[in-house]
Amino acid sequence: MKKKMRYLSVILAGSMAVGVLGGNLTAFAEEGTENAEISGSLVIWEHTAQFEAPLKAVIEGFQELYPNVDVEYQIKTSDQYYNLLQTAMQAGEAPDLFWTNGTATTNMQVYAEQGLLMDLTDKVDFSLYDGTNAMSICSIDGTAWATPTAELGGRACFYNKDIFEELGLSVPTTFSEFEASLQTIADAGYVPISFGASDPWQVLFQFEPLLAAMHLDWLDEYMETGTVEVNDERVAEVFNKMLDWADKGYYGAGYTGVDGSGALLAFSTGEAAMTIDGTWNIQTIQENNPDLNLGAFQVPCEDGTKPFVGTSSCGFSVSANTENEEAALAFANYFAGLEGQTRWIGALESIPCTQEIVSENPVINEIADFDVQTESYYSILGYLEGDGESPRNVWEEDQCKIFSGGLSVQEFVDELQALIG
Known part of the structure; x- marks a missing residue:
């Protein structure tokens, strides 16, 4: 609009x-x-x-x-x-x-x-x-x-502290704890994660923290060598994890038709217990609902490491x-x-x-409670692109097709890899 x-x-x-x-x-x-x-x-x-x-x-x-x-x-x-x-x-x-x-x-x-x-x-x-x-x-x-x-600019998992307290949940210290909390939240009648899969940026801002939590080793590989396969099976596994969560209802009904603003609103109004998004959205969330008991954390790795995906703006x-x-x-x-x-x-x-x-702001301090800062997948696509069409442009055009059924995960990441120099 x-x-x-x-x-x-x-x-x-x-x-x-x-x-x-x-x-x-x-x-x-x-x-x-x-x-x-x-x-x-x-x-x-x-x-x-x-x-x-x-x-x-x-x-x-x-x-x-x-x-x-x-x-x-x-x-x-x-x-x-x-x-x-x-x-x-x-x-x-x-x-x-x-x-x-x-x-x-x-x-x-x-x-x-x-x-x-x-x-x-x-x-x-x-x-x-x-x-x-x-x-x-x-x-x-x-x-x-x-x-x-x-x-x-970074990514964080925003959460409703009142819902967490109601359900006896605490900030997770491992990825397994985080994933287990999703079913607990769903069983209580809340949407675990508010997510708008019609917006490629919303997809990115959830995908990147999950990639860091599930496969920090892939990001470390790039940081250490300056090269990496963007269609690596570890990358595909994260996208498939998101699809699995969608099948289990963790994103709520109709998530493929929701955009970023709608996802933030659903979280802000208490429909969802969490949303994973850009750190710049604190002000929007609090404007949507000044009474929201807002908290934030970094999605942890299985070994407890708290990675932070941060970029300049x-x-x-x-x-x-x-x-x-x-x-x-x-x-x-x-x-x-x-x-x-x-x-x-x-x-x-x-x-x-x-x-x-x-x-x-205490929420900002919660976001800043991380152990290691790592690179953005989107930025890596840019660093590695070859001559011709940019994989970042293709990513923006085709990312949402994974969730709408227009592309398989493997087709999508292979499409990106083909544009790497």
Whole structure:
């Protein structure tokens, strides 16, 4: 669903207070008067409603410093985002700033090669990210084609503490305990895991923690050697485990027609005891149900190891054809800076990659209770791709077919392996 809202400086003044990751935003003392000469309007595109609240928070702070810049943002649907962006670019109507998934997909690189992106390397202050891996998501061969965020995007198992207490369950310490809890929850009339198999990203964000829990050795193999077979039987076993859970009703009825937002809502409202999803969804879950007794943990390996799948997160590229370069770069610098990212991370209630932003949220601290950080399967597909079609693009197109019956697990992973260089 397309959603469009306009925030003008008059409306935004004093409209919302954003907390630093758990409550109270430290007052930033910068004066905006010296920026008053920068004026005009900007259009920003974001690819999913999950990032609407943090984007609004950043826009509010930006317009306090740049009161004469009007900012319009548009929220697109994730499944159609790149098609809509490509159409806008071809029509000469690209937004001034827009999200891409950075180096996690080929889109940003293609846009850069086509001359559609502004080189931000010497135009944006990226010093906040010194000593982190954040710039890897938005840079190609040392050139920054987008801003990163300070978010350490990860995956976690969110759970309803009240349901767990009702059923006498505790946070599992082994994978066997985790799997056994699913039947206990189902027997009590709850959906064990809220899951939307019509959304390839929802599939990924459950698959990756399960892969880490079931076969951390496969991920370690890649980390140690830099190469791995993406159609390995260990990978296929995880997908087949998910299908087995579906057959047992652990995802509830009609899960193949549910998207990511629907899965989050079902969990938030108490229909499901758990959901496995991106760490950036804390804010969405709590907005859906402020009274939810929310907890989080990492799905454990059988030996008790708690792995964490963590990735950097891309922010916004600036269109090379923007008609308001000065304002666009002002926004890019604000977004990439400490104040902008304090607002972004605070609204998301997510894990920061830098110690300059501190969390006071207990759920974030529960997410951060892990023993080892490991790589994303999706990222590995990108690192290993050969020339031609990207396995990540094929993954996005075909992933859900495993659950709808359009492809077998083996057909799917073999399709990906065929595109590995």
